[in-house]
Amino acid sequence: MNSTSTHFVPPRRVGIYEPLHQIGMWGESFKSNISNGNMNTPSHLIIPSHQKLDNNLSEDTSHGTAGTPHMFDQEASTSRHPDKIQRRLAQNREAARKSRLRKKAYVQQLETSRLKLIQLEQELDRARQQGFYVGNGIDTNSLGFSETMNPGIAAFEMEYGHWVEEQNRQICELRSVLHGHVSDVELRLLVETAMKHYFELFRMKSSAAKADVFFVMSGMWKTSAERFFLWIGGFRPSDLLKVLLPHFDIMTDQQILDVCNLRQSCQQAEDALSQGMEKLQHTLADCVAAGQLGEGSYIPQVNSAMERLEALVSFVNQADHLRHETLQQMYRILTTRQAARGLLALGEYFQRLRALSSSWATRHREPT
């Protein structure tokens, strides 16, 4: 009887709980525990060496046991008890042990799932407080998530949730590491990981923009305070510099010059894109407003209008490209330690915006 068979029904919503294979995994480690001789073999079942058998007569208690003595001997002459009862007792013990282990694993699984469920409920509560996804909107399901027909957006929302979790974890790590003593090599690794994490977000947004550019443009996945500062689907690159700069104590002349130049070129690039966006809005409005009076919702130049909307995707990508390059240049200009402090400052800034959104949303909820 193999230990990997399970007798319980796993939770249905496998996606949000621990992967099922974990249930099987303990069985594997169980087996290896036996072969490592970690299981206690009752001493009176160990065969005296001169009676070695060359085949397994028992079921599973002795499989895979290289080196562990066989536990049963059909012709055991030393025993006063019938062999069959001996064997059955041992089998029962094994079965009981297995059953206990299975139950333990199942309970652990349930516990983990329970914690996960509580966590999810809390997140949902928080999200609802922030006016994030209205539970009774057209596109929402019973959980209150914006379950649009758009799989690309649904996927992005899930990925973003994980992204924020990972972000928070990285911020914690940066914070603790900067308070203590850390080698430059280790710090550099943390900094590069944090940078890559931002770049990963831009990649995710690019896919989402292809799925629904308006979703990305309106920052629907962000909290309300973050959305207030929205610029073409994200944060302003020039804001990024403003947030980072106060935290750099000592800078060389070259660094000061480089930062100055970066600020200027970043601002110029941002202005250029902003003006391009304005033009896009004007031309789209003209397009929609054109035509004869009394034609209702008929758009004479609908193809032209649709083309302009397609152009929005390029703008979102350009804006993210600008964010990417700004981060990259800052990394080039700063020392590793400065970059770490800067990334911590940036991460905490966004955390605070999110907290502000939450505080704002709950400000009327104080008990009177």
Add this chain to the structure above:
Amino acid sequence: MDKVMRMSSEKGVVIFTKNSCCLCYAVQILFRDLRVHPTIHEIDNDPDCREIEKALVRLGCANAVPAVFVSGKLVGSTNEVMSLHLSGSLVPLIKPYQSFHN
């Protein structure tokens, strides 16, 4: 393509654009801020528009426009221009063509 070669090798900063393209407009604004007056070729109304587009794509500009040339050499599209500018490498490139008198 000959026409593209000829047009792009004109002196200074040359930008291929389309009237309807707002990113092209953004790039033009940027150069204007940098005190450069680029030569603009709006290819919408050019009879060889399609050919020019294909040539630009072949040269490496995925969306054909905007396509920026400086001193006859292709700099790239919006992405490349932005990257160069943020890294501080764009200004040295266009320095000879900046005009500071208004």
